[in-house]
Amino acid sequence: MPHDHTDHLSPSGHPFRPDNDAPLTYWQVMEIAIRELLIVKGITTAADIAAQIDAMDARSPADGAKVVARAWTDPAFKARLLANGSAASREMGFDIGSLRLIVVENTPHIHNVIVCTLCSCYPRNLLGLPPDWYKTRAYRSRVVREPRKVLAEFGLVLPDSIRIRVHDSTADMRYIVLPARPAGTEELSEADLADLVTRDAMIGTGLPKAAA
Amino acid sequence: MADRVRVRAMMPPGHVRTPAYLRGKTGIIERSLGDYPNPEQLAYRQRAEPRALYRVRFSMAEIWGAAAENPDDTLDAEIFAHWLEPLES
Structure with a gap:
């Protein structure tokens, strides 16, 4: 039959998602x-x-990416950003409200990663809403205990020569990682550099994209 | 505050911002953050006294012992002064 559909598959052959009709909690x-x-x-x-x-x-990781790209291209801005992340972000025109931001820098010997084990604190005013996995008990409990295994699951395998610094946002501060500028990007503009900065690079579960 | 501190190993009820996995553990003050309203009072709409807040750095060996993935990796957390016990350095 031309219309040989079944009750549980859509015309494109996918299962129907149940309606969200549960009573309010x-x-x-x-x-x-x-x-x-x-x-x-x-x-x-x-x-x-x-x-x-x-x-x-309207807030998204693109805001944080612009801050990172500015730090890569302007050493004086980078110094101000590491000294006071909130003031430096405001200087770029981002309305970050009462966000108290600490920026932690990756170096050839140190890799930083951010978590909030107690809930899901995240620099929303700069990066927008957190990814769902950031709020899961699995990420929150595992990244403080076995960060290397967790990062490997994100595709980031770090040698033992790089020390990992996990940052648990337990109180009033929020964090972003300032990743290292990728090699071979000397000619890129600040805007093109910002395109390389991913959300995960600023959480520390990834690295910036390589130059095209 | 001393450079070396131990997180108090107390287990009070209520809204506490000191993770259980760090209680009783020894670390070093990474930086001092200034005074913030005590969340243990703030959460219940009580008058929240300003309390000194610190970033404390722990080694993974200190937190997890022999189970640490890499003993020299570290973890930083924000801990209020009333949860910290100064140690001789």
Whole structure:
């Protein structure tokens, strides 16, 4: 038959994903109730909340990549960035709010990697929302105990001559890694360099892309 | 604060920002971060006193003993002063 479809496969032959019809959880109901109360009481508006969500969605690892590329091309900026990550990011025009940023630098002998074992602290105001794996118990519990094995699973195998520094964001600071500038990029512009800087390179679970 | 510190091995209930895997472990102060409201009070909307916060560096050998992947790798965490016990260096 031309329309020989089954109940569980889409016309393109993929299984249908179940509808998301589960009842709201306790915390979802609580969030909606508080949000509606704040609006009814005139403390905030629906438009303010939508604008804040848009502002968060607009942030992406591209912002952090621009900071890294500037540090690669401007030694004075790099010094300011390592001394005070928040001030240097603001200097580039990024609205990072109250983010207290510490930038940790990879060298030929040191590789840095970031985690938040207690929850999922992440420099959202500079890198946008964290990847789902960053929030998993598996990443959070394993990267402090067997960072080399975890990095290898990301495709990053480091020799023993490179010391790993794991940074656990346990309190008020947030972290990004300043990766090493890839070899053979002397001729690249700052914008082209930023294209080499991946999100994972700034978390420390990867390295920047090689020059094309 | 001394250069060498030990994280207090206490287990109080509540919202605590000192990971259990570091309690009782010895490290060195990597840098001092200034004063921040004590999260153990802040979490319950109590008046949160400013407390000194430090970045403390631990060796993986200190944290995990013989199970460490590479004993010379390190881990830095932010720990509040009231969780740190100064040690003779």
